[in-house]
Amino acid sequence: MHLTAGSELIQATSNGLLLGGLFALTALGLSLVLGVMRLVNLVHGEFVIVGSYLATVLLDSAGLDPLLALPLVALLAGGLAYPVQRLLLQPLARHGEQAPLLTTFALSVIAQNLLILGFTGDTRSIDRPYTRTSVALGPVTLPVIYLIAFAIALAVCAAVHVLVAHSRFGRRLRAASEDPDAAAVIGVPVARLHAITYALGGAIAGLSGALVGMAFSFTPTSGTQYLLTGFAVVVLGGLGSVKGTLLGGVLLGVAESWGALALGDGYRMLVGLVVFLILLAVRPQGLFGRAA
Amino acid sequence: MTSLIVRPQVVSRVAGAKAGRSRVPAAVVLILLGIVALAALPYLFGPYEQQVGYRILQLGALATAWNLLAGYGGLVSLGSAAFVGIGAYTATELGNALRWPLPVLLLAAAGAAAGFAVLVSPAMFRLRGLYFTVGTLALAEALRILMVDLPTFGGAGGIVLRTPTPAAYALYWWALGVAVVSTTVVLSIMATPMSLSLRAVRDDEDVARQLGVFTFWTKLGAFAVSAALIGIVGGLQAAKLGVIEPYGAFGLSWTVDIVAVAIIGGMGTRAGPWIGAVFVVLLAEFLQDYPGIHLAITGAVLIAVIRFAPQGLSGAAASALARLRDGWPGRAAR
Numbered sequence: 001m002h003l004t005a006g007s008e009l010i011q012a013t014s015n016g017l018l019l020g021g022l023f024a025l026t027a028l029g030l031s032l033v034l035g036v037m038r039l040v041n042l043v044h045g046e047f048v049i050v051g052s053y054l055a056t057v058l059l060d061s062a063g064l065d066p067l068l069a070l071p072l073v074a075l076l077a078g079g080l081a082y083p084v085q086r087l088l089l090q091p092l093a094r095h096g097e098q099a100p101l102l103t104t105f106a107l108s109v110i111a112q113n114l115l116i117l118g119f120t121g122d123t124r125s126i127d128r129p130y131t132r133t134s135v136a137l138g139p140v141t142l143p144v145i146y147l148i149a150f151a152i153a154l155a156v157c158a159a160v161h162v163l164v165a166h167s168r169f170g171r172r173l174r175a176a177s178e179d180p181d182a183a184a185v186i187g188v189p190v191a192r193l194h195a196i197t198y199a200l201g202g203a204i205a206g207l208s209g210a211l212v213g214m215a216f217s218f219t220p221t222s223g224t225q226y227l228l229t230g231f232a233v234v235v236l237g238g239l240g241s242v243k244g245t246l247l248g249g250v251l252l253g254v255a256e257s258w259g260a261l262a263l264g265d266g267y268r269m270l271v272g273l274v275v276f277l278i279l280l281a282v283r284p285q286g287l288f289g290r291a292a
Numbered sequence: 293m294t295s296l297i298v299r300p301q302v303v304s305r306v307a308g309a310k311a312g313r314s315r316v317p318a319a320v321v322l323i324l325l326g327i328v329a330l331a332a333l334p335y336l337f338g339p340y341e342q343q344v345g346y347r348i349l350q351l352g353a354l355a356t357a358w359n360l361l362a363g364y365g366g367l368v369s370l371g372s373a374a375f376v377g378i379g380a381y382t383a384t385e386l387g388n389a390l391r392w393p394l395p396v397l398l399l400a401a402a403g404a405a406a407g408f409a410v411l412v413s414p415a416m417f418r419l420r421g422l423y424f425t426v427g428t429l430a431l432a433e434a435l436r437i438l439m440v441d442l443p444t445f446g447g448a449g450g451i452v453l454r455t456p457t458p459a460a461y462a463l464y465w466w467a468l469g470v471a472v473v474s475t476t477v478v479l480s481i482m483a484t485p486m487s488l489s490l491r492a493v494r495d496d497e498d499v500a501r502q503l504g505v506f507t508f509w510t511k512l513g514a515f516a517v518s519a520a521l522i523g524i525v526g527g528l529q530a531a532k533l534g535v536i537e538p539y540g541a542f543g544l545s546w547t548v549d550i551v552a553v554a555i556i557g558g559m560g561t562r563a564g565p566w567i568g569a570v571f572v573v574l575l576a577e578f579l580q581d582y583p584g585i586h587l588a589i590t591g592a593v594l595i596a597v598i599r600f601a602p603q604g605l606s607g608a609a610a611s612a613l614a615r616l617r618d619g620w621p622g623r624a625a626r
Contacts, residue, residue, distance in 0.1 A: 040422045042429075091599060097422055098368055099598050102555060105370070106598070109548050110591035117584045224544065228430050266441040273434035280427050281415030 011140045012257040018146040020253025021153035022215060024246045025208040026226045027233035028160060029201030031245045034234060036177045036197045038097070039089070042104040044230060045223030046111035047202045051077050051209020052218045053119055056126055066126055066210050067148070077206020078199040085198035090191060108223065115220035125217040126210075149211040154246075156204060161242040173197065225269060232276035330468055334461035342464045346532075348573045349467035350525055353474040354546070355553040355565035357521035360478045363560035364487065365514045366494030371428030372550045374435045375405040375519045377542035379526025381445055384453045384536050391455065394466065398527045405523025406516040413512050420497070429547075436542035450537025457534045466528055474521045479562065481517065490514055494560075545587075552590050556597050558604025567606045 030044045054073045055066040064072070084107065092099040125131075131145045164170040175183040176190045184190045212218060212226065229252065237248025252272055259271025334342055354372065362368045379401035387397050412431060419427045440448045458466065481487065489510040492500035501507045530536050549572070557568020572590060579586045601608040 040426055088595060088599075095598075095602065099602065101368070101422055101425060102551065103595050103598050105548075105551065106591040106594040109594075110588045113585065113588035113591070117588075224433065228433055231426055231430065264441075270434060270437045270441060273430055273437065276430055277415065277427065277434065280423070280430075281418055 007139050008261060009258075012261040013254055014140045014142060015146065016254035016257030017250055018142065018150040018253070019215075019257070020250030021150035021246070022146075022208065022211055022249070023229055023233055023253050024237075024249025025149075025153040025156055026205065026212065027230035027237075027249060028157065028208070028242065028245050029203075029205040030227070030230040031234045031237075031239065031242075032160075032164075032197055032204075033201040035239050036173055037194050039198075040101050040104070041198075041201065042101065042227065043084075043107040043111060043223075044104075044201070044205055045225065045227030046108050046115070047077055047081060047205035047223075048209035048212060048226040049115065049218055049220065049223040050080065050111070051206030052124075052126070052213030052222075053115065053209075054206060055210035055213050056119075056124060059126060066128065066214055067130075070152070070207055070210055073210045074203040074207040077209070078203030080206075081202025082195060082199035084202075085195045089198070090195065093191070093194075108227075112220050112223065119220060121219055121221075123217045123219050124213070126213040128214065131214045143215075145211075145215050149215055152211060153208075153249075156207065157242055157246050160200075160204070164242060169196075228276070229269075229272060232272050232279075235276060235279050327468070327472060331465065334464055339460045342460045344573060344577060346460075346464050346467045347576075348569045349464070349471040350529070351549055351553045351573060352566045352569035353467070353471040354522055354525050354550045355557065355568055356471075356474045356478050357518045357525075358550045358554050359559060359561075359565050360481065360490075360521075361514050361518040363554065363564070364482065364494065365490045365511060367511060367515065368425045369428040369515075369518075370425055370547050370551070371432040372522055373542050373544055373546040374428075374432040375409070375522040376526035376529065376546045377435065377439065377538065378405045378408050379523030380530035380536045380541040381439070381451075382523070383527035383530045384451055385445070387531075388451070388454050394458070394528075394531055397531070398470070398524045401523045401527030401530075402520035403523075405526070406520035409516045409519035410512065413515055416515075417508060417511055432542065432544070432547065436538055439538035439542055446537070448538065450535060450541075453530060453534050453536070455531075458531060463528070463532050466531075470524055470528055473524070475566075477517065477521060481514075482562075486510065486513065548587070548590075552594050554604075555594060556604055558606035558608075561604065561606045561610075564604050564606040567609075568604065571605060 026048050029047065030041060033039050033041045033044070051073050054076055055069055058064040058069045058072065059066055066073075088103055088107070089100050092103060130148065131143075134141045134143045135147070136142075164173060172183070172188045173193055175186070175188050176193045180190045209226075232252050233245060233248040235248070236251050237244030237246070252275065255275050256268045256272045260268040263271070330345070333345055337345075354376075358369065358372055382404035383397040383401045386392055386400050392400070416424060416427050416431070439445060445451060481490075489500070489505045489507075492503065492505050493507050493510050497507055500510075526541065530541070533540075553568035553572045554565055555568070556571055557566065558564030575590065575593070576586055579589060597604060603611070
């Protein structure tokens with residue numbers, strides 16, 4: 001009896017750890033956009049779910065395997081995000097913080113509506129041989145897709161970390177994030193950087209969505225869930241750091257898995273939200289640290 | 293010395309009183325006549341018009357309540373669905389258990405929603421600006437998921453109200469009553485010094501605190517009153533539907549509707565919620581044949597209003613009127 005409980009705990013922890021990597025990936029774009037542009041991007045979850053549908057469409061119409069389609073999905077999602085920033089958000093840059101926030105809220109409503117129109121409200125999932133199988137590793141059995149998603153999440157997080165921390169683009173990005181006005185004075189094209197950041201955020205969100213579609217089922221309105229999970233990750237990990245986001249994702253993944261183990265699987269998401277709310281209340285500096 | 297400082301205000305106040313003296317009672321008379329005319333609607337029109345009227349009154353009352361918090365207080369909440377849901381569930385549970393009459397149920401719904409607002413306020417008010425917005429959104433979603441998972445209140449299936457549902461015309465009158473109460477409460481608050489505290493908090497919370505505004509209590513008051521007024525609407529909606537379930541009662545679409553109405557009408561303006569409610573509901577009726585894209589079009593209008601008319605339709609109308617009257621660009625309506 002005691003032994004079973006122990007192995008269940010190990011199983012839940014390793015599942016949570018792997019899923020946490022995927023959570024981090026779904027949150028990374030949100031964290032980038034929030035950190036660099038000071039924009040709470042309420043349409044972020046829809047970019048994730050658009051990625052799920054893009055992967056579905058590419059598989060159904062062109063027979064393209066979702067794993068091979070990942071770069072294309074990212075490119076398409078980024079291509080969708082870029083004009084959104086340029087045409088709709090950029091013009092509001094000097095209108096205070098509420099105008100862009102509420103615009104992204106309206107965009108999320110529009111996106112959900114269009115997704116329902118295009119794909120109906122039915123629950124879907126992407127079915128491939130590797131989304132159905134599991135491997136036994138010592139005491140635990142792990143779904144193959146969780147392992148794949150975790151590996152890809154690690155790789156993307158590492159790539160974004162190198163980009164932000166060690167490239168010329170990253171230096172400009174950090175300058176624009178610290179002080180947009182001063183950065184503009186020394187010749188950083190802040191507006192263009194913001195557009196590129198938003199597109200990059202959308203691309204990563206879309207890519208993570210393709211993985212979400214393989215690991216879970218989704219509907220046109222699932223985006224809200226990934227938006228809130230993303231915020232929870234950002235709060236847990238601290239704003240604007242790729243390493244923090246990864247850590248936050250893993251922490252949230254493990255917390256949700258433990259919650260699901262203790263209370264039942266239906267409470268998984270609730271546990272995440274409650275952790276998020278408590279953290280917001282107790283340690284808001286996780287969010288405000290750099291904004292102040 | 294003091295009189296020197298005070299004089300300009302006194303002058304302007306006297307001038308304002310002179311200009312407004314004949315107008316204020318006229319406005320009151322006009323509003324009362326309007327309410328009487330609205331109350332007569334069921335005698336003149338059929339169930340369809342009553343239905344549309346109910347929807348306008350419902351959304352107007354909700355947006356009025358939201359406007360107190362977001363428009364005047366600057367606390368943009370995306371958690372309104374939580375208070376609609378709490379109101380609906382309170383009214384249904386108490387209606388089934390105690391058979392109280394509708395007005396008492398609505399009061400209980402208001403009390404429960406306000407109580408919940410007070411309960412979560414210490415956590416929510418640690419969040420400023422955008423983070424308050426995200427926090428309220430997460431709170432409402434958490435509550436919805438809890439109600440789906442928790443078997444106590446009927447779970448995902450919801451609960452049936454075992455008292456008779458009022459007729460369409462009676463519901464319309466109830467909605468009119470709720471709308472009058474909501475508007476009266478908000479306008480009364482805006483006539484007290486709390487109005488100034490609230491706007492001070494909106495414009496700069498730190499400065500307001502240094503100037504001696506009790507910022508926490510000001511925010512708490514607005515949050516609780518707004519929640520109570522939204523809870524009443526939720527309670528009435530439960531009486532209308534007769535069956536409530538978490539996806540509907542706690543649904544994000546409440547929040548979407550409220551935000552759309554208040555912003556399209558004009559945040560922080562008195563007439564805004566009502567102009568917005570009429571516009572949004574008539575737009576929805578106009579798009580009745582295209583239910584698939586109704587929300588997308590509302591969203592597109594919302595984006596256009598935020599971009600081109602930040603004061604909403606009422607602000608745009610006010611500045612257009614001012615331009616006509618004065619012959620130069622009018623000031624913002626705020």
